[in-house]
Amino acid sequence: MDSIYSLGYTDWAVSVADSRNPVHDPFGMEIMTHLDHLYRVAIHLVRNPDEAKDCVQETCTRALSSQGQFLPGSNMKAWLTRILYNFFYDAYARNKRTVAADDLLDGTDGADFWEAQAGDGPGPEVRLLERELGAKIGAALKQIPEEFRAPILLVDMGDFTYAEAAEILACPIGTVRSRLSRGRRLLQNHLSSYLGKSGTDR
Amino acid sequence: MRCDQAQELITARLDNELSGDEQSAIEAHLDSCERCRRAMAAESRLKQRIKATQREIVAPAALRREIENEIASRRSAVAAQADGGFATWFNLRGWRPAFAVALLVIGIATLLYVRAPQQDLGAVALETHRNLLSGTTTLARYEDANRLRAELAGAVGNRFAPIVFDLSAMKLYPISGFVQKIGGRDVLVTVYQGGGPAITCFTFLGTEADAPNGAERFYDADMKLNFYSFSRDGINGVLHQEGNVICILVSKLAPAEILALLRGKSSHA
Numbered sequence: 001m002d003s004i005y006s007l008g009y010t011d012w013a014v015s016v017a018d019s020r021n022p023v024h025d026p027f028g029m030e031i032m033t034h035l036d037h038l039y040r041v042a043i044h045l046v047r048n049p050d051e052a053k054d055c056v057q058e059t060c061t062r063a064l065s066s067q068g069q070f071l072p073g074s075n076m077k078a079w080l081t082r083i084l085y086n087f088f089y090d091a092y093a094r095n096k097r098t099v100a101a102d103d104l105l106d107g108t109d110g111a112d113f114w115e116a117q118a119g120d121g122p123g124p125e126v127r128l129l130e131r132e133l134g135a136k137i138g139a140a141l142k143q144i145p146e147e148f149r150a151p152i153l154l155v156d157m158g159d160f161t162y163a164e165a166a167e168i169l170a171c172p173i174g175t176v177r178s179r180l181s182r183g184r185r186l187l188q189n190h191l192s193s194y195l196g197k198s199g200t201d202r
Numbered sequence: 203m204r205c206d207q208a209q210e211l212i213t214a215r216l217d218n219e220l221s222g223d224e225q226s227a228i229e230a231h232l233d234s235c236e237r238c239r240r241a242m243a244a245e246s247r248l249k250q251r252i253k254a255t256q257r258e259i260v261a262p263a264a265l266r267r268e269i270e271n272e273i274a275s276r277r278s279a280v281a282a283q284a285d286g287g288f289a290t291w292f293n294l295r296g297w298r299p300a301f302a303v304a305l306l307v308i309g310i311a312t313l314l315y316v317r318a319p320q321q322d323l324g325a326v327a328l329e330t331h332r333n334l335l336s337g338t339t340t341l342a343r344y345e346d347a348n349r350l351r352a353e354l355a356g357a358v359g360n361r362f363a364p365i366v367f368d369l370s371a372m373k374l375y376p377i378s379g380f381v382q383k384i385g386g387r388d389v390l391v392t393v394y395q396g397g398g399p400a401i402t403c404f405t406f407l408g409t410e411a412d413a414p415n416g417a418e419r420f421y422d423a424d425m426k427l428n429f430y431s432f433s434r435d436g437i438n439g440v441l442h443q444e445g446n447v448i449c450i451l452v453s454k455l456a457p458a459e460i461l462a463l464l465r466g467k468s469s470h471a
Contacts, residue, residue, distance in 0.1 A: 026380070028273035029342045035269065039261035053265050060269045064276055134255030155217060156252040162219045181213035184245055191248075 027067055031060055034077050038084055041153050044141050045088050058091075059084040078160065082168045085150075133194075140190035148183030151176050156184075203231040205238055212242045216249055323406075324414035324450065326384045328437045331402040331452040334393060341378035341393060350379050354390045357381045364390040364405040365449045369463070373397025401453040401460075408448035413441050418457075422465060429464065431457040440464060 038059055042052035062083050063070070070079055141149055154165040155176070162180075166173045188195075211228040214220045220228065232239050334341070344350040347366060355363035358381065366376060374394040382389045382404075389406040406412075413419075413430035420429045430441040439452045440460040451460050 025273060025277055028277070031273070032266070032269065032342070035261040035266060036259070039265065040256055040259045043259060049262070053262065056261065056265060057268060057272075061272065064272065130255055131258065133251060134258050137252055137255055138259075152252065156249050157256045159253075162214075162217065177214055177219065178210055180217075181210040184213060184248060185209070187252075188244065188248055195248075 027070070028064070030076050031063055031080065034080050035060075037077060037158055038080060040157060041081060041084060042088075044138065044149065044153050044157075045146075046092060051092075055084060055088060055092075058087050062087065075164065077158070078164050078168060081154065081158065081160075085168055136191060136194050137187070140187050143190050144183060144186040148179050148186055151180035152183045152187065155180055203227060205235060208232075208235070208238050209241070212238060212245060216242065216246050323384050323387075323389075323404075323408075323412050324417065324432050324439055324441065325434065326382075327389075327402070327404045327439055327450045327452050328432075328434045330382060330391065330404075331400075331437055331439075332435075334402055335400060335454075341380075343377050344379070347376045350376055350392070354379045354381065354392070358388045358390065361388075362390075362405065362407055362447050364392045365403060365444065365447065366392065367394070367401075367403065367463075369394055369396075369401065372463075374401055399454045401451055401455070404448075404450040404452065406448055407446055408443075410441075410443050410448075412448050417441065420461065425465065429461055431461070433457065 035056065038056045039052055042055040042059075043049060046052050046055055059080060063080055066083075070076065141152065150169055151165055154160045154168060155162065158165075160168070162173045162176045165176045169176065208228060208231050211220065211224055211231075214224065215228055232242065344353075351364055351366050364379065369375070374396045376392050377395050379390065379392045382391050384406075387406050387408070389404050392403040392405070394401040394403065410428055410430070414432045417430040417432040420431065421427075422429060427442055432439050432441075437452060437454060438457045438460060439450050440457055441448060441450045442464065443449075451464065453460055455463075
């Protein structure tokens with residue numbers, strides 16, 4: 001069967017369609033298409049999957065309540081990500097409920113999730129290696145300070161341009177660029193024992 | 203340029219975010235510095251690895267369900283609020299004669315509107331297809347064509363169903379659909395995508411009078427059917443009638459190709 005069928009969001013398309021009047025709600029449906037992205041960003045921001053879930057849920061609630069503020073045709077993914085970050089700063093960063101970079105140096109916080117990611121289900125060896133690498137990157141991302149992590153989440157994971165990331169983070173484009181550069185180097189250092197010094201070993 | 207100054211430019215180069223001046227400066231440095239070339243290769247691999255591995259993380263099914271439910275309950279709350287507002291308004295005694303007059307005006311206007319040819323349908327269909335191509339319209343994807351068809355028909359109270367084509371020979375499959383209101387009428391839109399140029403099929407209750415003004419008419423003697431072809435900015439539409447249902451196929455394919463497809467079609471209305 002053609003690859004278009006394996007995009008993975010068929011389930012929700014059908015289940016949204018099962019509810020009252022789904023076909024007429026393009027706004028809600030578009031939110032659903034960005035759910036994986038939001039969860040991915042959230043899981044790297046907060047302490048554990050439950051908090052990430054809360055974060056995404058609150059983001060969607062706020063987005064649905066502010067539908068009138070969204071300009072149709074503009075970048076919904078960036079808009080939602082901005083809402084997510086605003087919530088994160090309000091609820092987590094300011095209250096220090098999130099994990100500070102120093103706390104993470106013992107390498108135990110949030111480790112369960114990443115271990116689960118690494119060993120989630122059987123698969124070909126290549127896939128296991130990929131999962132293991134994914135888990136290592138996830139754990140390493142937790143160990144770098146939030147200001148350097150954010151541009152990595154947005155540019156490398158979220159495919160945002162520097163200008164979009166700057167708007168989401170409410171900072172100048174030059175700051176995104178310098179923090180991204182520094183962030184990637186910090187990440188590389190954390191991964192060096194796994195990847196080798198040059199990042200070429202595995 | 204020193205290597206520590208080059209680091210940030212290497213990062214921006216990998217993300218295609220360099221200005222022209224910066225581009226030439228970093229290229230010159232990379233030409234002469236093997237260490238920075240190695241650093242760039244490592245950073246490029248890291249970027250790819252972040253992207254590839256983190257894509258594996260998906261939102262849990264329970265979270266999806268909760269948000270779907272929230273979307274659905276908000277929709278019904280909005281609908282209920284609209285109903286409540288209307289009831290309150292209608293119960294104000296002085297408003298009832300005004301309501302009757304308004305109904306009369308709407309009735310006459312509707313009658314005039316229905317009698318006038320629906321000339322904008324074709325243009326809206328071409329525009330919708332363009333929006334789908336540009337990604338302005340986001341689609342929910344369906345795996346099962348029969349289910350898609352059944353749900354679209356259900357969305358218009360089973361008054362009619364979308365015509366479904368088997369375009370697998372062209373590597374095109376019905377991947378999504380939605381209901382669009384055009385000129386007060388429900389139009390079922392089915393989107394075919396895959397290997398070739400995308401095709402969008404619009405189905406609605408109507409007659410051949412719905413063909414846009416200026417459309418070219420072809421009579422197919424074998425099928426005993428009229429086909430109407432119309433175009434705008436490289437996007438082409440072909441309209442024909444099947445029973446009480448009008449079908450418009452829209453694509454970047456040439457009108458003759460769409461016509462050939464309709465003549466050789468395997469469809470069920």
